[in-house]
Amino acid sequence: MTAASAQGTGFGTGFPVSFEFFPPKTPEGAEKLRAVRQQLYVLHPDFCSVTYGAGGSTQEGTFGTVREILAEGVSAASHFSCIGATRQSVREQLATLKAMGVKRLVALRGDLPSGYGAGGEFHYASDLVEFIRAETGRDFQIEVAAYPEVHPQAKSPDADLKAYIAKVQAGADAAITQYFYNSDAYFRFVEDAHRLGADVPVVPGIMPISSSTQLMRFSDACGAEIPRWIRLRLQSFGDDTASIKSFGLDVVTDLCDQLRSAGVPALHFYTMNQSVATLEICRRLGI
Numbered sequence: 001m002t003a004a005s006a007q008g009t010g011f012g013t014g015f016p017v018s019f020e021f022f023p024p025k026t027p028e029g030a031e032k033l034r035a036v037r038q039q040l041y042v043l044h045p046d047f048c049s050v051t052y053g054a055g056g057s058t059q060e061g062t063f064g065t066v067r068e069i070l071a072e073g074v075s076a077a078s079h080f081s082c083i084g085a086t087r088q089s090v091r092e093q094l095a096t097l098k099a100m101g102v103k104r105l106v107a108l109r110g111d112l113p114s115g116y117g118a119g120g121e122f123h124y125a126s127d128l129v130e131f132i133r134a135e136t137g138r139d140f141q142i143e144v145a146a147y148p149e150v151h152p153q154a155k156s157p158d159a160d161l162k163a164y165i166a167k168v169q170a171g172a173d174a175a176i177t178q179y180f181y182n183s184d185a186y187f188r189f190v191e192d193a194h195r196l197g198a199d200v201p202v203v204p205g206i207m208p209i210s211s212s213t214q215l216m217r218f219s220d221a222c223g224a225e226i227p228r229w230i231r232l233r234l235q236s237f238g239d240d241t242a243s244i245k246s247f248g249l250d251v252v253t254d255l256c257d258q259l260r261s262a263g264v265p266a267l268h269f270y271t272m273n274q275s276v277a278t279l280e281i282c283r284r285l286g287i
């Protein structure tokens with residue numbers, strides 16, 4: 001089935017979706033995000049997650065946004081990165097999150113800005129997952145990151161897959177992937193992980209395409225590959241944002257449709273604190 005043929009059929013209605021936001025830096029940004037969330041809540045997300053700056057740089061903004069989402073009656077997941085953290089600081093933050101009523105965490109290693117020096121008592125996300133389980137038992141549902149196109153710092157694809165398996169063995173309940181536009185990489189990753197005994201749900205992370213330069217910049221940094229044909233088409237549109245957005249909607253809707261038809265457990269949208277593209281993709285999918 002193509003995205004076009006799924007339109008208006010009602011196929012997929014109620015399909016599980018979740019949305020990711022970053023903590024706004026200004027009062028105007030916070031106000032805008034409140035409006036964006038209300039627009040997206042019509043899709044009844046399973047949960048909304050809020051990113052967390054490595055080294056705790058956004059802790060206040062992250063926890064504040066998580067608090068607002070919970071107060072709006074929606075399940076919220078706090079991202080939580082451990083690089084540079086101590087056991088005691090993590091323990092204290094877990095206590096804060098628990099007291100806030102948070103039941104879901106996206107447990108990450110995170111990346112410190114260059115020159116910051118790693119330090120801290122945690123080396124990898126698997127250490128954090130193990131620590132959270134040891135400290136809090138089953139108080140939190142724990143999601144971890146997965147990289148179908150391989151994490152940029154991994155020694156090898158095999159080492160990266162093993163690092164993912166270690167996170168699942170340490171107690172992760174599910175995974176959310178880095179975004180990708182090549183679904184074969186996702187299917188292969190899930191198959192390989194299952195073969196090695198990690199059979200928790202792996203939810204594809206979906207990045208709507210609204211801006212060509214922004215996408216190229218992000219993708220270079222996080223190791224997500226933009227297939228040549230998508231890159232060249234985007235470049236050919238130059239500053240024509242209407243064409244970029246229209247092409248982006250077609251490409252990402254088709255990707256989601258293909259993933260959903262193949263039975264993925266849910267779709268997690270990297271909203272970039274915007275609602276328009278995510279709403280339109282879901283509308284086209286009949287969600």
Ligand code: FAD
Nearest residue numbers: 051052054079108109110124125145151153154160163178
């Ligand atoms: P890990 O799973 O620890 O992996 C990091 C690297 O170490 C990989 O290359 C892995 O192969 C390697 N590795 C792991 N274990 C071992 C081992 N035992 N021995 C040797 N090598 C090992 N970043 C933020 O700062 N804030 C966020 O909110 C945030 N949210 C994200 C959400 C999702 C869904 C995703 C996919 C990424 C997110 N990131 C976020 C980015 C993430 O922090 C970076 O990709 C970071 O570089 C790796 O984090 P991780 O949890 O995947 O690390």
